[in-house]
Amino acid sequence: EDKVVQSPLSLVVHEGDTVTLNCSYEVTNFRSLLWYKQEKKAPTFLFMLTSSGIEKKSGRLSSILDKKELFSILNITATQTGDSAVYLCAVEAGNQFYFGTGTSLTVIP
């Protein structure tokens, strides 16, 4: 059975901290791994990763994929209160996207 597991389930940090969110997967016919940010509405796209070892970076956010060990991490440096959200990991495999349950991040001022 295809599955995507995220950890931790929730995280509370102070502004300025650095956080690492984890996503492991077991799927057949892997095509890509995606990270989304969800703030009480529709998920918004952050990154898509298809190749191992190539870091994708956008401002304070970065992500990398390890296709051998079947996991990805999402790093957020110098966190801000606006980073508070649920971060979803999804794996595109076959004709579907498989989503993890998400990591809820709360950044305290």
Added chain:
Amino acid sequence: NAGVTQTPKFRILKIGQSMTLQCTQDMNHNYMYWYRQDPGMGLKLIYYSVGAGITDKGEVPNGYNVSRSTTEDFPLRLELAAPSQTSVYFCASSSPHDRGGTEAFFGQGTRLTVV
């Protein structure tokens, strides 16, 4: 750029009522999806479609039906609403290609409450 449009945004149904959640996309995407999201949970796939005239069950299809008569539209039908169907529903679309992945584009969601 409308993207993926869902209607309605909110709805309250009584047990046993039926309704259709509308979803339309203007990106000419072949693939469309319906997900539900319960509090504190990830997205669970209800149904998906890889093209007009083709639909397939996802992880949680019971109590729902879909149709895909056109590339643009992918309505989700609830025939006999039950409290367990209280959730937020998201429609999404994508256009996979052979060389790699693609992102899913989401509608703004429909918050459904069954009482």
